[in-house]
Amino acid sequence: MERELEKLLKKSRLSVTDSRVKILELFFNQQGALAHGDIEKRTGEKFDRVTVYRTLQAFLTKGIIHTIPTNDNSIRYALCKDTCEEGHHHDNHVHFVCNDCGNTTCLEEIIIPEIKLPKGYASNQVEMIVSGICRACKKG
Amino acid sequence: MERELEKLLKKSRLSVTDSRVKILELFFNQQGALAHGDIEKRTGEKFDRVTVYRTLQAFLTKGIIHTIPTNDNSIRYALCKDTCEEGHHHDNHVHFVCNDCGNTTCLEEIIIPEIKLPKGYASNQVEMIVSGICRACKKG
DNA sequence: GTAACTGCAAAATATTTGCATCCTT
DNA sequence: AAGGATGCAAATATTTTGCAGTTAC
Numbered sequence: 243m244e245r246e247l248e249k250l251l252k253k254s255r256l257s258v259t260d261s262r263v264k265i266l267e268l269f270f271n272q273q274g275a276l277a278h279g280d281i282e283k284r285t286g287e288k289f290d291r292v293t294v295y296r297t298l299q300a301f302l303t304k305g306i307i308h309t310i311p312t313n314d315n316s317i318r319y320a321l322c323k324d325t326c327e328e329g330h331h332h333d334n335h336v337h338f339v340c341n342d343c344g345n346t347t348c349l350e351e352i353i354i355p356e357i358k359l360p361k362g363y364a365s366n367q368v369e370m371i372v373s374g375i376c377r378a379c380k381k382g
Numbered sequence: 383m384e385r386e387l388e389k390l391l392k393k394s395r396l397s398v399t400d401s402r403v404k405i406l407e408l409f410f411n412q413q414g415a416l417a418h419g420d421i422e423k424r425t426g427e428k429f430d431r432v433t434v435y436r437t438l439q440a441f442l443t444k445g446i447i448h449t450i451p452t453n454d455n456s457i458r459y460a461l462c463k464d465t466c467e468e469g470h471h472h473d474n475h476v477h478f479v480c481n482d483c484g485n486t487t488c489l490e491e492i493i494i495p496e497i498k499l500p501k502g503y504a505s506n507q508v509e510m511i512v513s514g515i516c517r518a519c520k521k522g
Numbered sequence: 523g524t525a526a527c528t529g530c531a532a533a534a535t536a537t538t539t540g541c542a543t544c545c546t547t
Numbered sequence: 548a549a550g551g552a553t554g555c556a557a558a559t560a561t562t563t564t565g566c567a568g569t570t571a572c
Contacts, residue, residue: 257546257551273409278536290554295537297552311451311511315562338503355495357510362517363478369511370449377502397526397571418561430529435562437527455537 254304261289263369265297275308275310275318275337275346278324298365310337311369318346337369347376386410391475394444401429405437406446415450415458415486450477450486451509458486477509480516487516 247266251258268276268284276284281294289297298319299308310318320337336352339345354370387406391398403469408416408424415425421434429437439461441447450458463473479485494510 259546259552261553274493291427291536292538292555293553300552309453311453311509313449313451313457313509315455315457317453317455338505340500341506349500351500352497354510355497357476357492357495357512357513359478359514360489360491360517362520363512363514364516364520365478365512366481369453369512369513370494371509371511372497372499372503372505373507373509374503374505377500380423380502380504399527399571401528431561432530432563433528440527 248304254298254306254346256304261293261297262300264288265294266301269307269319269321273347275320275348277316277318279316311371312339312346313373320346320348334368337371339371339377340379341373342375342379345376390446395442397439401433401437402440404428405434407471409447409459409461409516413487415460417456417458421454423505433476451511452479452486453513460486460488474508477511478516479511479513480519481513482515482519485516 244263247263247270248258251262255382256262260265264285265281268281277328278294278298281298282289282291285294298307302309305322307319308322312318332337334354336349336354337350338347340347354368356366357366384403387403387410388398390406391402393464396402405421408421410416418434418438421438422429425434438447440447442459445462447459448462450460452458460477473488474494476489476494478487478489480497489512494508497508499505
């Protein structure tokens with residue numbers, strides 16, 4: 243695992259540091275999205291708040307993670323697939339936000355349907371966010 | 383116009399005040415979404431920043447406007463249709479964010495397609511945000 | 523007249539920047 | 548050794564809260 247993460251960082255021309263490995267690990271260990279605050283909590287506030295900001299920013303611009311738009315003011319981040327490159331993110335799956343547990347999940351298996359835009363509009367990215375109750379919460 | 387706005391405010395059991403009428407007017411006059419900052423600018427900072435926050439909050443909870451999720455940390459607000467009621471917003475159209483002019487538009491004529499969620503998930507709202515270049519910017 | 527709304531001040535949060543020090547390569 | 552990354556301090560920006568004065572009904 244460590245190896246895998248290091249490889250990804252190196253591929254993105256980022257030096258391999260403790261904070262980057264640990265934060266990247268968080269993303270790999272959980273199938274979903276993380277907000278800035280989650281990251282601070284789950285690393286046990288091991289890293290400076292500023293470092294977290296800068297790490298996320300670095301991952302974003304290198305195309306390692308992407309943002310997921312949400313209705314509440316909290317930006318969430320999730321891992322990009324291999325098809326994403328630096329400065330060019332594209333992801334074609336649906337995101338699910340649970341109103342109960344608050345978790346955001348990537349529904350990789352659900353492809354966003356094509357839509358026909360009005361004349362004159364050009365699209366380069368489409369996001370689809372479904373909110374409701376997730377599988378885990380429905381059971382409980 | 384004034385009349386129409388007043389009626390809407392009264393229907394929502396909000397008193398008709400200068401700030402509410404002016405801010406609501408902004409939404410009616412422009413077919414699109416506004417961020418907090420836009421509102422401050424376009425009212426010429428006539429109202430206190432706090433009043434703008436509280437006015438938007440009031441409109442939100444009364445179901446007069448709704449938020450549109452965006453990738454950058456800026457929440458945008460747009461008018462709800464008549465089908466929205468207090469505490470129960472539903473809108474089924476696509477939103478378009480222009481990467482050039484930054485404007486967010488409601489594409490009322492484009493209905494969000496139905497999708498099939500994995501077993502165990504229940505949805506109560508779906509958002510679809512397309513970003514790219516809008517008609518006006520493409521021409522320019 | 524009363525309840526609701528506003529504006530000011532201030533507190534609480536969140537984000538960004540500069541810089542000296544430390545770590546990776 | 549050199550460049551990049553971190554942590555601290557501090558500057559900004561954003562959002563929330565309390566309260567006294569004002570306005571709508």
